[in-house]
Amino acid sequence: MSTAAAEHALGRTDAEETAARARGLTKAYGSGETTVLALDSVDVDIARGRFTAVMGPSGSGKSTLMHCLAGLDTVSAGQVWLGDTEITGLKERELTQLRRDRIGFMFQSFNLIPTLNAVENITLPMDIAGKKPDEKWLNQVIDQLGLRDRLKHRPAQLSGGQQQRVACARALASRPELIFADEPTGNLDSRAGLEVLGFLRDAVDALGQTVVMVTHDPGAAAHADLVLFLGDGRIVDQMARPTAEAVLERMKRFDSIRGTFEEDPDPNPGPNPNPGPGPDPDPDQKNALDQGIAPDRD
Ligand SMILES: Nc1ncnc2c1ncn2[C@@H]1O[C@H](COP(=O)(O)OP(=O)(O)OP(=O)(O)O)[C@@H](O)[C@H]1O
Numbered sequence: 234m235s236t237a238a239a240e241h242a243l244g245r246t247d248a249e250e251t252a253a254r255a256r257g258l259t260k261a262y263g264s265g266e267t268t269v270l271a272l273d274s275v276d277v278d279i280a281r282g283r284f285t286a287v288m289g290p291s292g293s294g295k296s297t298l299m300h301c302l303a304g305l306d307t308v309s310a311g312q313v314w315l316g317d318t319e320i321t322g323l324k325e326r327e328l329t330q331l332r333r334d335r336i337g338f339m340f341q342s343f344n345l346i347p348t349l350n351a352v353e354n355i356t357l358p359m360d361i362a363g364k365k366p367d368e369k370w371l372n373q374v375i376d377q378l379g380l381r382d383r384l385k386h387r388p389a390q391l392s393g394g395q396q397q398r399v400a401c402a403r404a405l406a407s408r409p410e411l412i413f414a415d416e417p418t419g420n421l422d423s424r425a426g427l428e429v430l431g432f433l434r435d436a437v438d439a440l441g442q443t444v445v446m447v448t449h450d451p452g453a454a455a456h457a458d459l460v461l462f463l464g465d466g467r468i469v470d471q472m473a474r475p476t477a478e479a480v481l482e483r484m485k486r487f488d489s490i491r492g493t494f495e496e497d498p499d500p501n502p503g504p505n506p507n508p509g510p511g512p513d514p515d516p517d518q519k520n521a522l523d524q525g526i527a528p529d530r531d
Contacts, residue, residue, distance in 0.1 A: 251314075252279045252315070252443040253279040253314060253315050253316070254279065255275055255302060255312065255313045256311055257275075257276065257310060257311035258272050258275040258276070258308055258312070259309045260308055270466050271294045271297040271466055272297055273467050274467075277461065279302070279443065279445055280443070282437065283444075283459065284433065284434060284444045284458045285445045286453070286457035286460045286475070287463060288447075288451075288454050288460055288461070288480065289462055289487070290484075290488075293487075294466040294467075295447045296415060296447060299413050299415055299445065299447050303332065304320045304328040304332055315331065315336070315410060315411065316335075316410055333361065334362065335411070336409050336410065337403070337407065337412040337413070338413050338414075339397070339400050339404050339417045340415050340416070341417065341420050342420060343397055343399075345388040345400060347387065349387070350386060350387050351383050351386050351387075351388075354388070354399050355374075355375070355406050356406060359406060366406060370406075371406055374402050374405045374406060374440075375402060377432065377436075377439070377440070378401055379398065380399065393420055393421050393422075394425025394428055397417060397421060397425070405442065408442075412436070412442055412443065413445050414433065414446040415446075415447045417429055417446060419450075426453065431456075433446065433456065444457075451475075451478075451481040451484060455475050457475060458473065458474070459471060459473050459475075460480055460483075462484075
């Protein structure tokens with residue numbers, strides 16, 4: 234475990250650096266014998282001004298965690314804060330306003346309005362809120378995302394990568410405290426995916442934004458500063474300065490130790506000198522590595 238990570242429990246950072254946090258976050262679906270415990274008393278801190286990726290096997294609770302942190306879903310127990318605001322217990326109206334004013338969202342399917350052009354889509358959340366965009370910031374975001382000559386195009390006139398760039402600009406436009414991105418590269422080819430990941434990285438490095446991204450792709454996760462690994466509704470590991478190879482290795486352990494999780498003593502393991510037979514990596518994850526989505530690391 235890296236020095237910084239070793240100083241804290243998994244997923245925990247210093248409170249003053251925290252954009253969002255949860256304590257004892259528990260989410261159960263259903264009741265009685267059919268209850269599914271999607272999140273099991275999760276403690277997590279999302280570091281401000283950082284890019285955090287959330288990974289884990291299918292059904293491990295990634296989307297549920299994102300939805301609960303973003304106030305899109307209610308919790309069964311525990312507390313969630315956005316900055317200093319405790320969002321657990323807020324009424325639906327207050328949550329709607331908080332999401333609109335303080336959170337940006339990106340989804341796998343872009344979620345653009347087909348009848349609006351790019352710039353109208355970008356400013357839509359602010360238009361709904363009756364707020365005027367900060368023109369200087371908006372122009373900076375538009376230029377950073379290379380959308381200047383696409384502003385009058387409707388989504389159908391844009392490529393998938395361009396549409397996701399519009400969604401990225403929409404998420405950034407109000408300068409939110411936090412951007413949640415759920416599989417933002419899931420519908421993109423590797424080149425467009427790489428571009429979007431580069432923009433998210435720039436949003437953190439150049440614009441000081443905070444990004445949380447759920448992904449299945451180790452190459453995408455490698456763009457983050459920190460990867461949180463979920464297993465059976467708990468944060469079971471984390472990795473600072475991830476590489477695609479190290480993330481893929483960590484994910485393989487979920488396959489080989491199905492249902493049993495151990496704390497990883499070394500978040501950036503080197504090549505395993507005694508590789509076991511282990512299952513093949515998920516073909517999508519392998520493709521991502523083959524296609525070179527992983528960024529260069531110094
Ligand atoms: N609305 C729901 N009703 C019942 N069970 C649900 C609901 N949403 C999620 N679950 C269950 O909660 C668990 C966690 O689901 P979640 O979607 O958060 O996992 P995930 O890690 O995002 O999965 P994936 O990678 O497949 O998207 C799963 O067992 C899932 O079946």
